[in-house]
Amino acid sequence: MYKLSIDNLNELFALIGQDSKVYAPIERAGQVEFFLWSVEEKVRLDALNTVKSAKGFFFPQTEVLYKTKLEGKKIEIEAAEDAEEPTVYFGVRACDVKSFDVLDKVFLSEPVDSYYAAKRKHGTIVSMACSKPADTCFCGLFGIDATSPAGDVVTWIVGDTLYWDSKTEKGEALTVKVKELLVDADDVEVKKQQTEVKEMIAKAPLHDLSLEGFGGDALDELFNSPKWEALSSACLGCGTCTFVCPTCQCYDIRDYDSGHGVQKFRCWDSCMYSDFTMMAHGNNRTTQLQRFRQRFMHKLVYFPANNDGDFSCVGCGRCLQKCPQSLNIVKVIKALGGKKND
Amino acid sequence: MQKLRDEIVAKCKALLEDGTVDRVIGWEKGLFDYDCSPATFTKENIDELVYNEYCGSNLSKYLVKESKAEGNVAVLLKPCDTYSLNELLLEHRVKKEKIFVLGIPCGGMKDEKGELLMKCNTCKGNEHKIADEVMDSDLTVPEARDRFELVEKLDGMTPEERFAFWQGELSKCIRCNACRNVCPACTCLKCVFDNHASGIDSKANADSFEEKMFHIIRAFHVAGRCTDCGECSRVCPQGIPLHLFNRKYIKEINELYGEYQAGETEDSRPPLANFTKEDAEPSVIYEKGRD
Numbered sequence: 158m159y160k161l162s163i164d165n166l167n168e169l170f171a172l173i174g175q176d177s178k179v180y181a182p183i184e185r186a187g188q189v190e191f192f193l194w195s196v197e198e199k200v201r202l203d204a205l206n207t208v209k210s211a212k213g214f215f216f217p218q219t220e221v222l223y224k225t226k227l228e229g230k231k232i233e234i235e236a237a238e239d240a241e242e243p244t245v246y247f248g249v250r251a252c253d254v255k256s257f258d259v260l261d262k263v264f265l266s267e268p269v270d271s272y273y274a275a276k277r278k279h280g281t282i283v284s285m286a287c288s289k290p291a292d293t294c295f296c297g298l299f300g301i302d303a304t305s306p307a308g309d310v311v312t313w314i315v316g317d318t319l320y321w322d323s324k325t326e327k328g329e330a331l332t333v334k335v336k337e338l339l340v341d342a343d344d345v346e347v348k349k350q351q352t353e354v355k356e357m358i359a360k361a362p363l364h365d366l367s368l369e370g371f372g373g374d375a376l377d378e379l380f381n382s383p384k385w386e387a388l389s390s391a392c393l394g395c396g397t398c399t400f401v402c403p404t405c406q407c408y409d410i411r412d413y414d415s416g417h418g419v420q421k422f423r424c425w426d427s428c429m430y431s432d433f434t435m436m437a438h439g440n441n442r443t444t445q446l447q448r449f450r451q452r453f454m455h456k457l458v459y460f461p462a463n464n465d466g467d468f469s470c471v472g473c474g475r476c477l478q479k480c481p482q483s484l485n486i487v488k489v490i491k492a493l494g495g496k497k498n499d
Numbered sequence: 500m501q502k503l504r505d506e507i508v509a510k511c512k513a514l515l516e517d518g519t520v521d522r523v524i525g526w527e528k529g530l531f532d533y534d535c536s537p538a539t540f541t542k543e544n545i546d547e548l549v550y551n552e553y554c555g556s557n558l559s560k561y562l563v564k565e566s567k568a569e570g571n572v573a574v575l576l577k578p579c580d581t582y583s584l585n586e587l588l589l590e591h592r593v594k595k596e597k598i599f600v601l602g603i604p605c606g607g608m609k610d611e612k613g614e615l616l617m618k619c620n621t622c623k624g625n626e627h628k629i630a631d632e633v634m635d636s637d638l639t640v641p642e643a644r645d646r647f648e649l650v651e652k653l654d655g656m657t658p659e660e661r662f663a664f665w666q667g668e669l670s671k672c673i674r675c676n677a678c679r680n681v682c683p684a685c686t687c688l689k690c691v692f693d694n695h696a697s698g699i700d701s702k703a704n705a706d707s708f709e710e711k712m713f714h715i716i717r718a719f720h721v722a723g724r725c726t727d728c729g730e731c732s733r734v735c736p737q738g739i740p741l742h743l744f745n746r747k748y749i750k751e752i753n754e755l756y757g758e759y760q761a762g763e764t765e766d767s768r769p770p771l772a773n774f775t776k777e778d779a780e781p782s783v784i785y786e787k788g789r790d
Contacts, residue, residue: 186667188737208737209673218673219703292531362531391537395677397736409702424703432693481677481734482556483534
């Protein structure tokens with residue numbers, strides 16, 4: 158394990174930035190998101206969750222797939238910009254790192270999504286352990302340890318010191334690159350922080366949720382539950398939950414008419430929207446109850462049914478914080494799992 | 500507030516018992532103390548209704564849906580929420596005969612951090628503009644600041660500064676449509692931005708022009724109808740002060756056509772939907788002066 162003073166963070170980013178792009182949690186106009194780092198930006202490693210999750214690294218909100226250009230009867234097809242540039246994603250929390258596992262199952266299983274795969278391949282993830290979880294956090298429910306995230310390099314901030322531990326080949330390579338800024342360290346302070354934070358998590362308001370009764374086997378029973386009506390009745394049908402969610406991975410593919418050709422692009426879509434999965438025959442989900450049910454059934458039933466029992470929620474708590482009417486997956490888990498809201 | 504809450508529940512029970520209404524729209528407790536959700540109650544679960552300082556959401560828009568459902572409904576409206584209902588009545592979006600409005604007093608609503616909601620800083624006052632009955636209480640709304648303060652600050656900027664301000668704010672937009680979907684003035688059955696056949700539907704901002712276009716078009720569409728309820732800014736996951744667009748238009752309308760508060764009454768003539776020969780010609784005023 159190594160360490161460096163957090164006063165040297167800009168030097169660290171600059172050094173990494175010599176031959177890679179660096180993304181970090183950065184504050185702009187009062188909100189913290191992952192943005193491309195430059196020395197003028199205000200890095201906010203103290204912010205727990207960015208508004209949007211880290212999924213946009215590999216699955217951006219909009220992405221041009223290819224462009225066509227029409228000249229007379231000649232059509233030229235131009236491939237999308239390649240994503241071969243090495244990129245370092247700094248300060249990703251344990252929940253967001255875990256979300257990459259969920260997204261990998263979707264985008265890297267056959268047929269592999271080459272756009273996602275290219276960005277994933279050239280990305281190095283520097284994760285950051287949580288020192289102050291929020292009331293809305295419940296990553297422990299999905300077996301995530303917020304004090305010991307996955308990632309190519311794992312970091313902890315204790316006081317003014319950043320601890321650095323590489324975990325993979327990519328992480329080793331990055332460590333070698335920034336070695337001049339790092340000094341050897343033991344893990345005493347890190348261990349101490351981990352113990353303290355684990356105690357905090359054990360006392361957190363959502364520490365005792367249970368997923369008993371969810372999963373592929375419960376499909377019919379949960380789908381037909383009469384509770385969906387009350388659970389969904391206040392839903393506005395906006396896309397906030399899906400767009401801030403690290404594991405929501407649905408997208409739409411559209412043509413953008415550029416006047417003399419077409420840009421084929423894809424963008425995030427939301428199962429909360431009325432035209433989601435619109436087909437020639439119309440739409441197979443015509444009420445907000447159906448759309449609301451779809452989102453949670455996907456995370457808690459359909460996804461585990463198709464992915465060895467893994468749920469597609471990582472407990473980041475963004476939907477708890479951001480839903481305009483405070484509807485969220487925890488309420489669904491409590492209501493349908495038989496644990497009453499108290 | 501617990502006493503007021505108990506009285507509200509007792510009143511709702513009476514309305515449900517005597518058959519005045521079949522359902523009540525109010526708020527239920529969330530996971531924490533600060534995240535109450537709108538909810539529909541019947542005789543069976545009316546005891547779960549809560550009313551506290553975390554009931555900031557405006558329930559009036561749910562009446563559009565409720566008007567189409569069977570039976571009658573009681574709705575809990577804070578003073579500011581009643582403006583929205585008047586506007587919905589004016590536009591024939593809800594059926595008053597199916598609705599019992601229970602006016603509830605408000606002492607200012609808070610966000611999850613316990614701070615007064617942005618919309619409550621410029622409160623419209625204690626008076627319910629429409630109600631079948633108003634609950635009695637000694638709660639009183641917070642003192643209001645001038646609502647045009649920030650608009651004037653923006654007006655005072657150079658065009659470049661103002662553009663930079665809005666560019667910074669609107670580039671945060673994730674096109675979740677929460678502002679549109681929560682807005683009591685946005686009640687089109689199918690929004691043009693959702694309609695594939697319109698040719699301008701968009702699920703994503705293609706460029707920075709589109710980021711701004713969506714919000715400017717939306718604010719234009721509700722100009723003269725927006726009651727300034729502040730829900731758009733309350734729900735924005737990115738904290739974009741969207742209400743400032745609406746207030747800019749309200750300020751302009753006030754200047755051009757005289758003071759007008761949308762939702763003040765249920766039978767007013769909104770200035771932009773009303774023609775008089777004395778109407779101002781904005782282009783003439785802004786180019787040549789008022790006289």
